[in-house]
Amino acid sequence: MRRKKYYQFIVSACVFVYVYYFFGVGDYIYSKSYEDDFDYPLNIDIRPLVEEVLSGRKPAVAPINFYPYRFLTNSGKCSTLEKLDLFIIVKSAMGNYEQRNAIRQTYGQENLVPGIIIRTLFFLGVDTPKSETQKLIDKEMADFKDIIQIDFQDNYYNNTIKTMMSFRWLYEHCSTADYYLFTDDDMYISVKNLLDYVQDVATTIGRSGNGVGYGKESVCYAGFMFKSTPQRIRSSKWRVSLEEYPWNKWPPYVTAGAYILSNRCMKMLYAGSLFVKNFRFDDIYLGIVAKKVGLKLTHCPNIYFYKKSYTLNGYKNVIASHGYGHPEELIRVWNEQNAKPQ
Numbered sequence: 001m002r003r004k005k006y007y008q009f010i011v012s013a014c015v016f017v018y019v020y021y022f023f024g025v026g027d028y029i030y031s032k033s034y035e036d037d038f039d040y041p042l043n044i045d046i047r048p049l050v051e052e053v054l055s056g057r058k059p060a061v062a063p064i065n066f067y068p069y070r071f072l073t074n075s076g077k078c079s080t081l082e083k084l085d086l087f088i089i090v091k092s093a094m095g096n097y098e099q100r101n102a103i104r105q106t107y108g109q110e111n112l113v114p115g116i117i118i119r120t121l122f123f124l125g126v127d128t129p130k131s132e133t134q135k136l137i138d139k140e141m142a143d144f145k146d147i148i149q150i151d152f153q154d155n156y157y158n159n160t161i162k163t164m165m166s167f168r169w170l171y172e173h174c175s176t177a178d179y180y181l182f183t184d185d186d187m188y189i190s191v192k193n194l195l196d197y198v199q200d201v202a203t204t205i206g207r208s209g210n211g212v213g214y215g216k217e218s219v220c221y222a223g224f225m226f227k228s229t230p231q232r233i234r235s236s237k238w239r240v241s242l243e244e245y246p247w248n249k250w251p252p253y254v255t256a257g258a259y260i261l262s263n264r265c266m267k268m269l270y271a272g273s274l275f276v277k278n279f280r281f282d283d284i285y286l287g288i289v290a291k292k293v294g295l296k297l298t299h300c301p302n303i304y305f306y307k308k309s310y311t312l313n314g315y316k317n318v319i320a321s322h323g324y325g326h327p328e329e330l331i332r333v334w335n336e337q338n339a340k341p342q
Helices: 002-022 025-030 046-055 096-105 132-144 156-173 190-209 261-271 282-293 327-338
Strands: 086-093 118-126 146-153 176-184 187-189 221-226 253-262 296-299 321-322
Touching: 002 046, 046 261, 046 282, 046 327, 086 156, 086 190, 096 118, 096 132, 096 327, 118 156, 132 146, 146 156, 156 176, 156 261, 156 282, 176 187, 176 261, 187 327, 190 253, 253 261, 253 282, 253 296, 253 321, 261 282
Parallel strands: 086 118, 086 176, 118 146, 221 296
Antiparallel strands: 176 253, 187 321, 221 253
């Protein structure tokens, strides 16, 4: 009897230890309060530093966050433009040639909306310099001249590098667009609905007299917004340790599949990132930077982080939907939505 109880105790203890460890129970217990104790580095008010960077002055505190990578290609798409309404930034994987071609035939067209100046670029990393994939990309760049390639290893956990290097390129080479759309290469996008959304928000704010504090800009940082908590389960792809992020909540953030930034807010996020420690999930990282520079996020219900089931009328107001990794489907849906009435 005593031995049986002993074995039951041992089994129960093992199960407890397993659950405690595997499900990250201790991480949840010992995480810090986001509301009371959020001090993500740099643990200072970085807003004056951001204004110093944006005004061309040397900041009082040296930047801590550098991405030591080079742009292997460049583009002159903005060099002769005095006015630019919308710049579309597509984060793309190296091997996704067909997706890029589908985007060029659909929402990536630069003469899509009469009277609206649009530019589109694809941002890629690298694998190995002499790979067959790289040779195909070299040809693609020569044919279309719409790819910016950066010399970092292109994988899921380097998405923040790709995102912030694209911010850097925009800040240095194309900082005049009224709005920037950041998107992945597996998204459906309606440029018309995006432009209508920006205009509708501006009209609503104009009527109410309530601006958002960014000059004449109405939309600052818009997308599908989340308020969630870190994943601590050890087997999860999205697990974050207490050492990496010790707080019990994320700042509000918008999912990285598609989001809209105004001109000033793009610049503020880039300048702010110089003083905010890197984080491997790009959407959460931008949420952290936005919090530290004091930007307001806007939830846009017509941007879907999942694949919205398609019907002709159901997509009437959709700005973006995830789940379009098959080029033929993107082309078909986009053509149906943009067909002129008979």
